[in-house]
Amino acid sequence: MKGKIYSLLLLLILAVALVACGNSGESKNNDGATKGEETEAKSTLQMALGQQPNTIDPLVTTATATAYAAKPIFESLLTLNENFEIAPMLAETYEVSEDGKTITFKLRSGIKFHNGEEMTADDVLASMNRWMEMSSQAKASLADAKWEKVDEETIELQLEEPSLIALFTVAEQNQQAAVMPKEIVEAAGENGVDEYIGTGPFQFVEWKTDQYIHYTKFEDYQPRTEPASGLAGEKIALVDDVYWNFVPDESTRISGLISGEYDVSIGVSPDNVQQIEATDGIEPEIWTxxxxxxxxxxxxxxxxxxxxxxxxxxxxxxxxxxxxxxxxxxxxxxxxxxxxxxxxxxxxxxxxxxxxxxxxxxxxxxxxxxxxxxxxxxxxxxxxxxxxxxxxxxxxxxxxxxxxxxxxxxxxxxxxxxxxxxxxxxxxxxxxxxxxxxxxxxxxxxxxxxxxxxxxxxxxxxxxxxxxxxxxxxxxxxxxxxxxxxxxxxxxxxxxxxxxxTDGYSDKVSGFENFIGPTIWNVSVEE
Incomplete structure (x- = not known):
């Protein structure tokens, strides 16, 4: 009798264990994926935009189309977090002198450009001097200021007088103070640089006029360790390739979003928001x-x-x-x-x-x-x-x-x-x-x-x-x-x-947001 009871108990324990195993295989994590199962991710993000820039050099124009297209490629010493506060990016730290006339930037070490070269103080100095010459805001707000190299890891912004707005000007994203290799800066003509080489999480591959800009993940990118916030903090390329497709006709952008040809459509007119809202699998994002x-x-x-x-x-x-x-x-x-x-x-x-x-x-x-x-x-x-x-x-x-x-x-x-x-x-x-x-x-x-x-x-x-x-x-x-x-x-x-x-995006897209235009880092797409 005792043996039968033990046998029944053993069978009951095994049954409970099997049920528990089955349940763990079906339990959901916070983003809806099944635990123990790998969520298949796409390696390519397809964007549809209505406007094509006339350049990707952010210093040549104040046009939004250029600023958006330049964001994945270029970075600056300072940037803005989600509260529009100043945050470091290529600067490890910055310090304002007691008299307010000198701002010292300690550069991050080991930062590489997309051409494989390591960023130096000479690159930053050349980039900042070009920015001072071309940026309408830099010319207006920092007209008498000078950039100086202190050592191989440090540069200074020297002001004639203390300025409440100097740091904000360096962090400004329109005509961004983009850091580029010195040789690229020095070769630039009136129409901008000949090569689009920065330090960002994505690098430029090609631009097919009236078709697309192709970006690819920069394998040597060194993200910051702070939490992502606005344009600041950690930036990770979660897809291998991004296609910035130029699709002037809005109905074509929306039909491509519905069919799955595009993952994100930038620029949806108010007339078409209801169509987006009524379509399974896609969602609108409305932002000021x-x-x-x-x-x-x-x-x-x-x-x-x-x-x-x-x-x-x-x-x-x-x-x-x-x-x-x-x-x-x-x-x-x-x-x-x-x-x-x-x-x-x-x-x-x-x-x-x-x-x-x-x-x-x-x-x-x-x-x-x-x-x-x-x-x-x-x-x-x-x-x-x-x-x-x-x-x-x-x-x-x-x-x-x-x-x-x-x-x-x-x-x-x-x-x-x-x-x-x-x-x-x-x-x-x-x-x-x-x-x-x-x-x-x-x-x-x-x-x-x-x-x-x-x-x-x-x-x-x-x-x-x-x-x-x-x-x-x-x-x-x-x-x-x-x-x-x-x-x-x-x-x-x-x-x-x-x-x-208003933008439209597939519900398979995670991490997409707009902050001074679309951000394509920290964005993934499920198959």
């Missing part, structure tokens, strides 16, 4: 980009007259323009500030009385005072950015109702960028500007940048200097209040409000 801007040509033509600019600002119904641009109010915010409200160090309320006036009588009075006599007003626009195009059409209609003679010139985006550099060819164009961490990041405010539109305001220039020279953040914020008041008086641009971008 920055300001939707109407830019005036202040160098030639009717808008050299300030009252003409004020007339346009008085006439327009901003909400109607933004609704025409985006189709629904959850894709934009009526906001007059040059900073977002959550940015407490910089956000101010001045100038609000001149925002979204919708005052036709005031506009016509200003037109009369400006001496407008029916001159043709040319608006540059492109269908490659539907919301800019829609804004241009809406503004044309509103201005014609006020009595202005307005025509649209429609081009592909690359051609528009070329034409906007010639003040004889346009009067207005539309663009977006991502929210900056300092006011000096807005090239349309600073006269010294000579950015398209050609701002020339002594008052705003002096206020920018006052902000940079401020001893405290509180003092700087007071000056920002004065700057924003003058901004709405001088009107280098019309800030229509904040807008949101």
């Amino acid at each position: 980009y920055g300001m939707e801007l109407l830019v005036f040509n202040k160098k030639e033509g009717v808008f050299t007259e300030q009252k003409m600019r004020q007339a346009i600002n008085a006439a327009l119904d901003f909400e109607a323009v933004l609704l025409a641009s985006f189709g629904a109010d959850h894709f934009f915010e009526l906001e007059h500030g040059i900073f977002q409200p959550h940015m407490e160090d910089w956000y101010v309320d001045t100038g609000k009385d001149k925002y979204n006036q919708k005052d036709v009588e005031q506009a016509q009075q200003l037109l009369e005072e400006a001496g407008y006599d029916g001159e043709e007003i040319t608006i540059l626009t492109s269908r490659e950015y539907p919301h800019y195009y829609n804004a241009a059409v809406a503004v044309q209609q509103q201005l014609e109702q006020v009595g202005l003679n307005v025509k649209l010139d429609i081009y592909d985006w690359a051609t528009l960028l070329d034409r906007r550099s010639d003040p004889e060819l346009w009067d207005i164009f539309f663009t977006g500007w991502d929210t900056q961490v300092i006011p000096h990041g807005y090239a349309f405010i600073d006269s010294k940048t000579e950015w398209a539109g050609w701002t020339n305001s002594l008052e705003m220039d002096e206020l920018l200097e006052e902000i940079g020279d401020a001893a405290t953040q509180e003092e700087a914020k007071v000056a920002v209040g004065k700057l924003q008041e003058e901004f709405w008086e001088y009107l280098p641009v019309v800030n229509l409000g904040l807008f949101k971008n």
